Amino acid sequence: MAVDFWPYLTRGVGARCSQCIARLDPSQFSHVVPPAGPADAEVVFVGEAPGGQERDEPFQGNAGQELDNHYLPLAKLERSEVYITNVCKCRPPSNRTPNVSEINACAQHFLVRELDRLNPKLVVLMGGTASSIVDGNPVDLESDHGRHYRGTILGRGPYDIMPTYHPALGLHVSNRIDAIEEGFANVGRWLAGTYSEPVDEWAGDEEYIYLEQGVGRLWPRKPVFIDSESEYGELYSWQYTQLPGVGIMVKEHGDSGDHIKEKRRYLQRVLNECQSIVMQNAIVEVAAFRALGIHVDWAKVTDTMQIAYRRAMSQGLKPLARRHCGMSMQSYLEVTNQASKRKVKEWIVEVVDHLPPLVTNRVSEKTGKYLKPSRKENPMVAVLDGILRSMHTNPKYDPWKRWREHREELPTAATPAAIETKKKQWYWREWLLDHVGSDMPQRGLRHVEPTIAKWYACRDADATCRVYYTIGKDLDSLWKVREYDWNAR
Numbered sequence: 003m004a005v006d007f008w009p010y011l012t013r014g015v016g017a018r019c020s021q022c023i024a025r026l027d028p029s030q031f032s033h034v035v036p037p038a039g040p041a042d043a044e045v046v047f048v049g050e051a052p053g054g055q056e057r058d059e060p061f062q063g064n065a066g067q068e069l070d071n072h073y074l075p076l077a078k079l080e081r082s083e084v085y086i087t088n089v090c091k092c093r094p095p096s097n098r099t100p101n102v103s104e105i106n107a108c109a110q111h112f113l114v115r116e117l118d119r120l121n122p123k124l125v126v127l128m129g130g131t132a133s134s135i136v137d138g139n140p141v142d143l144e145s146d147h148g149r150h151y152r153g154t155i156l157g158r159g160p161y162d163i164m165p166t167y168h169p170a171l172g173l174h175v176s177n178r179i180d181a182i183e184e185g186f187a188n189v190g191r192w193l194a195g196t197y198s199e200p201v202d203e204w205a206g207d208e209e210y211i212y213l214e215q216g217v218g219r220l221w222p223r224k225p226v227f228i229d230s231e232s233e234y235g236e237l238y239s240w241q242y243t244q245l246p247g248v249g250i251m252v253k254e255h256g257d258s259g260d261h262i263k264e265k266r267r268y269l270q271r272v273l274n275e276c277q278s279i280v281m282q283n284a285i286v287e288v289a290a291f292r293a294l295g296i297h298v299d300w301a302k303v304t305d306t307m308q309i310a311y312r313r314a315m316s317q318g319l320k321p322l323a324r325r326h327c328g329m330s331m332q333s334y335l336e337v338t339n340q341a342s343k344r345k346v347k348e349w350i351v352e353v354v355d356h357l358p359p360l361v362t363n364r365v366s367e368k369t370g371k372y373l374k375p376s377r378k379e380n381p382m383v384a385v386l387d388g389i390l391r392s393m394h395t396n397p398k399y400d401p402w403k404r405w406r407e408h409r410e411e412l413p414t415a416a417t418p419a420a421i422e423t424k425k426k427q428w429y430w431r432e433w434l435l436d437h438v439g440s441d442m443p444q445r446g447l448r449h450v451e452p453t454i455a456k457w458y459a460c461r462d463a464d465a466t467c468r469v470y471y472t473i474g475k476d477l478d479s480l481w482k483v484r485e486y487d488w489n490a491r
């Protein structure tokens with residue numbers, strides 16, 4: 003046993019932990035399950051928290067069976083040679099997932115000491131909770147499962163880390179079994195020195211361009227990879243390519259009617275002339291085009307998301323591009339968030355000026371003369387100020403959510419005075435929207451610097467192209483029946 007400093011170990015199986023600062027009522031939590039494994043283990047496997055079936059070591063129940071019999075052999079490892087532990091050493095009430103403060107309280111106290119002591123060659127983080135303890139950019143398991151990287155864990159390290167899906171996942175979601183297997187096989191490859199990652203062959207050489215007018219060159223016998231961006235219920239742009247490393251963006255937003263007509267004629271021509279059309283999530287794309295009166299012949303359409311589904315791979319474009327082509331991509335949120343928030347701030351500053359103070363004329367009871375009118379700040383100012391302040395203090399604050407909630411909040415749960423204030427705010431909010439003529443700007447590419455928007459949009463078409471040429475081969479051989487599916491009939 004690698005750990006001899008655990009206060010609860012001295013109290014034996016079934017002991018409860020005295021260390022946890024997050025726990026309010028210890029009797030609500032399960033007993034403590036200590037880690038298991040040799041003190042000189044090279045590989046540490048970290049799970050979430052013990053389940054109902056664990057008594058004296060982690061992973062003794064169904065998830066443990068999967069780990070021991072199915073996944074560890076793929077990593078060419080045996081349980082006796084690895085160290086197995088959990089982020090949280092006991093299970094929160096009702097078998098729920100530990101929350102952030104529980105994870106921090108437990109892991110900061112125990113797991114960091116375990117890692118310090120063992121100084122392992124590789125830390126395998128199994129599942130979302132375990133993967134949440136790395137510092138820096140959060141792990142996205144869809145993209146990152148079975149991918150090696152070097153990083154710190156709760157401020158310690160750096161360690162060599164490999165996140166994988168949790169071994170219990172396959173018990174509930176059988177189409178993730180391949181992905182779990184892939185992660186553990188990569189653990190084995192990394193330990194054997196045979197692990198490698200695809201590289202982005204066009205990194206730095208991408209050609210992403212705006213097509214302002216006219217038409218581009220088309221190769222009718224090559225597939226066309228096409229994608230669109232819609233915002234505020236309108237088509238913002240569409241992008242296409244026929245070559246990896248290339249993306250051509252045709253932007254509609256901000257264009258006049260005639261230009262838009264011309265651009266749509268070109269879109270229809272691209273769709274008609276090319277004998278094969280490849281899209282990511284084609285149902286959504288085709289629906290967006292059809293809503294504009296653009297016809298897409300379904301018989302020519304291939305969907306990279308469906309290919310990924312048939313291959314039991316992660317289906318998002320970002321994980322597909324990252325895992326199979328080495329491409330890094332930004333999400334819509336990452337691209338649009340900051341610029342859109344800047345617009346929100348400008349909007350608030352502008353509209354607050356429109357809000358008149360509430361002025362009440364007062365007359366003296368004694369003399370009947372007018373007194374100085376009382377002036378109160380408009381009640382909407384407090385709401386908008388609050389949003390502005392929260393945006394400054396909390397980078398994760400979502401002004402759109404707050405604004406939506408403000409519309410939906412019912413004036414019932416509070417005191418009568420609070421209800422009155424809420425009603426006034428409602429009135430002034432509608433007044434404001436009428437008078438200013440614009441609502442809070444939504445999140446959108448329209449607020450983003452054009453070169454960044456172009457890169458983001460073109461990259462989707464480029465990624466669809468590269469993913470297709472990487473995972474789209476030999477599709478006919480895909481319908482295989484796995485041996486254990488067959489036996490399970």
Ligand code: URA
Binds near residue numbers: 050062066088
């Ligand atoms: N058992 C454990 O010990 N940890 C888990 O994460 C799940 C089951």
